[in-house]
Amino acid sequence: MKKVLLGAAVLGAIVAGSVQAQVPADRSVVYRKAGFQIMANHVGRISAHIKGERSLTAAQLELSAQVVDDMAKVLFDGFIDGTDQSANTKAKPEIWKEFAKFKEGQTRLVGETGKLMVAAKSGDKAALQAAFGGVGAACKACHDTYRAQ
Ligand code: HEC
Numbered sequence: 424m425k426k427v428l429l430g431a432a433v434l435g436a437i438v439a440g441s442v443q444a445q446v447p448a449d450r451s452v453v454y455r456k457a458g459f460q461i462m463a464n465h466v467g468r469i470s471a472h473i474k475g476e477r478s479l480t481a482a483q484l485e486l487s488a489q490v491v492d493d494m495a496k497v498l499f500d501g502f503i504d505g506t507d508q509s510a511n512t513k514a515k516p517e518i519w520k521e522f523a524k525f526k527e528g529q530t531r532l533v534g535e536t537g538k539l540m541v542a543a544k545s546g547d548k549a550a551l552q553a554a555f556g557g558v559g560a561a562c563k564a565c566h567d568t569y570r571a572q
Pocket residue numbers: 452455456457459460462463466511512513514515525526527528529532558559561562563565566569570
């Protein structure tokens with residue numbers, strides 16, 4: 424029991440140390456960018472499948488749609504106050520001036536990724552293509568307004 428407690432204390436110290444190494448603002452920038460990278464990777468897989476450059480199995484297709492939907496739901500938690508000041512971000516300061524409007528962009532995206540999951544499960548290629556177009560339009564609309572070139 425003592426050993427377990429000691430182990431927990433050591434682990435706690437290690438975690439606390441790594442948290443202190445980076446300021447929270449920068450960690451949230453790393454977090455959201457990682458989310459965008461994973462989301463974009465799976466959007467790319469579905470795109471290649473639609474174009475016939477790559478053939479995903481039904482299971483792979485469903486998983487990629489699921490990952491895109493999951494990322495759309497969690498990555499925007501990384502847009503915390505003050506992170507427009509980070510040296511490593513392309514997020515425009517307008518995001519925090521009209522945050523509710525920015526969040527509407529996420530809501531729109533999640534609506535489209537939900538449809539993408541349904542289409543991926545259906546096995547209907549035309550439905551997949553239509554849903555994919557909706558997702559792409561949601562990405563672009565937000566980037567045009569809130570992401571610096
Ligand atoms: C509601 C707004 C919004 C939506 C919707 C959105 N993005 Fe973004 N995206 C941003 C912003 C803002 C940044 C800049 C983030 C930063 O640099 O901190 C960004 C950055 C990115 C990046 C670059 C990440 C990096 O490593 O620098 C990729 C890739 C990306 N988005 C892909 C996508 C894809 C694919 C979609 C749709 C499936 C999407 N985004 C939807 C706002 C959005």
